[in-house]
Amino acid sequence: MTDCPAVGDIIVVSGPPGVGKSSVAAALVQRYEPGALVEGDAFFAFLERGRIDPWLPESDPQNRAVLRAAAATCGRLAEWGTVVYDGVLWPPYADLFADEAGRRFHYAILLPPLEVCLDRVRNRVDHPFTDLDAASSMWRSFAEATTGLPTLTSLGTSTQLADEIAEAVQAGSLLR
Numbered sequence: 001m002t003d004c005p006a007v008g009d010i011i012v013v014s015g016p017p018g019v020g021k022s023s024v025a026a027a028l029v030q031r032y033e034p035g036a037l038v039e040g041d042a043f044f045a046f047l048e049r050g051r052i053d054p055w056l057p058e059s060d061p062q063n064r065a066v067l068r069a070a071a072a073t074c075g076r077l078a079e080w081g082t083v084v085y086d087g088v089l090w091p092p093y094a095d096l097f098a099d100e101a102g103r104r105f106h107y108a109i110l111l112p113p114l115e116v117c118l119d120r121v122r123n124r125v126d127h128p129f130t131d132l133d134a135a136s137s138m139w140r141s142f143a144e145a146t147t148g149l150p151t152l153t154s155l156g157t158s159t160q161l162a163d164e165i166a167e168a169v170q171a172g173s174l175l176r
Contacts, residue, residue, distance in 0.1 A: 008034070008082040010074045010101055011169055014089040015110035016138035017129050018117035020158060024110065025086035027162035032082035040087020043070045054088070055134045067093055068100045075101035088138070091145040094176055106174040108165045111151040114139045150174060 013025040022039070029037040043066045044054060052059040054066075070087060077083045078101070089097055089107070098104055114136065121135045129135075150173065154161060168174045 007080065008032070008078045009169060010078050010083045010085060010103065010105035011108060011165065011174075012085045012087070012089050012097070012105050013108050013110065013165070014085075014087060016088065016117060016142045017135045018120035018124075018139075019110035019112055020120070020161065021086050021088075021110060023158035024108075024161045024165070025084045027158045028165055029082075029084040031162065031166050032084070034081030036077045036081060036083045038070060038074050038077065038083055038085045038087075040066075040070050040085060040089070043067075043073075043087075053134070055131075055138055064093070064096060067097060071097040071100035074105075075103060078103060090141065091149060098176065104175055106165075106169045107149070107176040108168070108174055109142070109146055109149060109151045110161070111139075111142055111146060111153055112155055113153075114143075116155065 011028065013021050013028060015021055025037060029035045044051070047062070047066070052062050054063050067089070070085065074083045074085050091109070094107060117139050118132055118135060121130060121132060124130055152161060152164060154164065156164070165174070
């Protein structure tokens with residue numbers, strides 16, 4: 001990882017499916033001027049042929065390539081202002097993200113109870129991901145991988161969680 005002049009921060013809003021990443025990230029980016037919202041799912045949409053479901057073990061090379069592209073985008077946009085990245089950034093990939101972004105980042109991991117996440121995935125209407133078994137597996141993987149890392153387990157509104165993250169960013173308590 002290289003040390004770039006810090007113009008804007010990168011704030012990653014992450015967690016497994018159904019935790020509210022997109023809603024919280026959209027509320028959070030409104031607190032920053034200038035601010036950019038980078039949606040991690042958009043990078044998976046570039047995969048036209050040969051795409052592997054990203055939760056499957058054999059998708060690791062694909063996922064690393066997509067994550068590197070997203071992180072590089074975040075790093076370049078941070079030269080302009082604050083960037084909020086909305087995506088599933090599994091903790092073991094955090095160093096890869098930082099290296100490709102070229103800077104440290106604030107890592108806000110949302111992890112409400114599993115039942116809450118599964119209910120949200122089950123009731124989605126505007127999101128293509130609805131696989132409850134995969135969502136459950138990813139939730140468990142995040143729960144295991146976040147041992148010792150700060151996580152936000154609150155069931156507050158998106159605005160309340162965005163406020164909590166903004167305060168933690170200001171305090172530097174999510175910096176990775």
